[in-house]
Amino acid sequence: MTWKQILTDFKHYLKLERGLLKNSIDSYTHDVERLIGFLNLHHNESSPVTIDSETIQSFIYDASKSLNPRSQSRLISGLRSFFNYLVFENYRKTNPLEHIESPKIGRKLPDTLNINDIDSIINAVDLSKPQGERNRAILETLYSCGLRVSELINLKISDLFFNEGFIKVTGKGDKQRFVPIGASTQKYIDIYRNSIRNHQTITEEHRDILFLNRRGKQLTRAMIFTIIKQLVEKIGLKKNVSPHTFRHSFATHLLENGADLRAIQMMLGHESITTTEIYVHLDKSHLKDILETFHPRR
Template identity: 55%
Template sequence: MWETYKKGYKAWLRLEKSLADNSVQAYLQDIEKLTQYLSHAGNLAAPDKLQPEDLEQFIRWVAELGMTQRSQARILSGLRSFYKYCVEEQIVREDPTILLEAPKLSRLLPDTLSYEEIELIIAAIDLSKPEGERNKAILETLYSCGLRVSELVGLQISCLFLDSGFIRVLGKGSKERLVPIGENAIRQIEIYRNTIRNHQQIKPGKEDILFLNRRGAQLTRVMIFLIIKALAQKAGISKQISPHTFRHSFATHLVENGADLRAVQEMLGHESITTTEIYTHLDREFLRKTLYSFHPGFRK
């Protein structure tokens, strides 16, 4: 019974909401958790038979599993999306999630790297190996453009406008945006293409993908994570680092240096300015240094 609802919901997310495969999968996993709970509780009722109390108990069950408040809020968002689909498809008359309360979230400052730390990570790349030039181009592009890792691995050669200093990025919900790209990244992409990529045997269908593995296929998100983790370790940086750290650093460095928040929102591809506003909560050390540098009352 629930498999039919899940299939319909999956089609709705893809066709009506135009969500990327990763987002679709995340929403489906939320509903999978719900059906797991209902099965465990012996109440695998249809969506129109579930009451707000049933869903409240599900959220409580998720909390008892030890999930963070942020994870709980995301699952609740998935539930609301599912019931929006159910209302539109007339599977239910009323949305039982309307009165459900989301856990209160604190705004977490994203982990960032200093420019010097990014330079150390890039310097740790072994350029004597064929993948070295590619990895340097990857890191330069991540930091120069603030890309999501899914945007990076899907970046196409036909979307590079390097003479104009821009790339076209396919972001969440298949939304396109133009992002400026810096000279270092442009130079390294051209080195990678001319010395490494042009000599590879490329798998059919991947001819337009920029970054390839040694077999001529598209890199995975996990591979990017492993590359960055290994380089950070080699550079002696102990922070918890992921590809997203480069995106956070890109945005934080822009805001710290006075960039307009709307421009940063556009470059990051954030739908809402409130998502970008997290970067205005700069770390205390940066604020302290700014005060000592520019406020007369703090100068020695």
């Protein structure tokens, strides 16, 4: 069995059995490809079935020279999933990463923006350019609905249920959820659709995609990052801001204003409540206010 053959089978498994999106599949396979590159560099002819823990450990040690602990942990997790697949398919009896521990990493709190920062970024959009209305609608949607960047670029016109006040979002593993959308965000999306999008020449395969580039095609993740980076630089904001920062800010501001954690979990599309609980750690003063307000021995 060759690495190329098993890697192709692994990709099919991730897509069909686990329902992962392309970005997640690429991440998993990239980990295996790095291992293959290491083996080739050292003229090691180990196959996916015969490779042992010592070789894996050498690879991880070599890779760790250029990776921080969090990236090391993700690499180990990706390889562990790959070899678990081989065990599951009875290609191997054991996982060579079974006794390899991931580095200890602290729980990283997400970066957030305050409402003034968000308003400043959105107000910096140049509405005199055709893409300005689109970019404003994008930022308003990211913040008001708490979307992942992949969910944003895949949002369809047929997913908009404005009369009901919801949008349908397709998240990780193709799981769908309905997220409330406010009247102001609906207004900005409608302005973009009616004044810009309706006058574009749109490619057939992207006719239902909401946010398009100037060629009438779907926007890329990289383009969303670029739009935000340029706006942050324009206003001189000294913070590390990405599309995910708007999602974190959405959740944090909801929590600070008294929203229920379960409701936030549903809107974010988190499978586990423990993922959402990270936002509880963001604002200690907010927690203190809750105690003072609601506890009988306040």
